[in-house]
Amino acid sequence: MQNLKLQQTKLTDDQVARYAHHIVCKDIGGEGQRKLLSAKVLIVGAGGLGSPAALYLAAAGLGTIGIVDDDIVELSNLQRQIVHAVNDLGKKKVVSAFETISSLNADINVKAYDIRLTKGNAPSIIADYDFIIDGTDNFSSKFLINDTCVKLEKPFSHAGVVGFKGQTLTYTPGSLCMRCVFTEEPLPGTIQDCRGSGIVGAAAGVVGSIQASEAIKYIVGNGDLLTNRMLMIDLLGGQCRNVSLKQNPSCPTCKS
16 A cells, blocks of 8 residues: 555564464565554445455454444344354444454454444545445445545445355546446346345355455555456356456546
């Protein structure tokens, strides 16, 4: 990450031991780990996608993790939302996620936003973070995240999962955005969604983990991000495809 200020110039002995496998990885190393410890990632949605993303980012030593969600934990969530457990039923999702992440890595600063992301609050919340993960399950929220991130020039990971299938792409300033692919919000009933078609927990786990990986790659400044392309995964067929995409010259968001 070009403009990330390192808040920590030296790793403690405990951090060297905890993140040893990152430090010896040539694509991260000690400097990359310090960048992770200094970074801030916002996860919108503590559900099927946000759960694995939050857990892997916490385990990776991501310094500050923000979580936005106004929902409570229900029994049907536990099939895929692995940041929550039976003892969390009835709790606010942000409270449950806060407790789980903190128990995994006490060094992580977790900010819980027990609210729904809206046009009114999205800019002030998103502005404080280095990378945004879209873990929502509806197009209204996805378009809001996209439009706000483009306006603020904040990189983010878009993703969606239905059944055994998932898709994800990453936006960085200058690349195509989600509206280049999905110009307008689909009409109700015109596309598959997890409520009507179901969702396999493992598929959400795979895609959410990829979103965490995109955040890590962006922060350490290494690897090829999923910009100007969409990764499409079909776990039922055991297939992955990279689909090259072009920026829409008429995009109402990134070309306005």
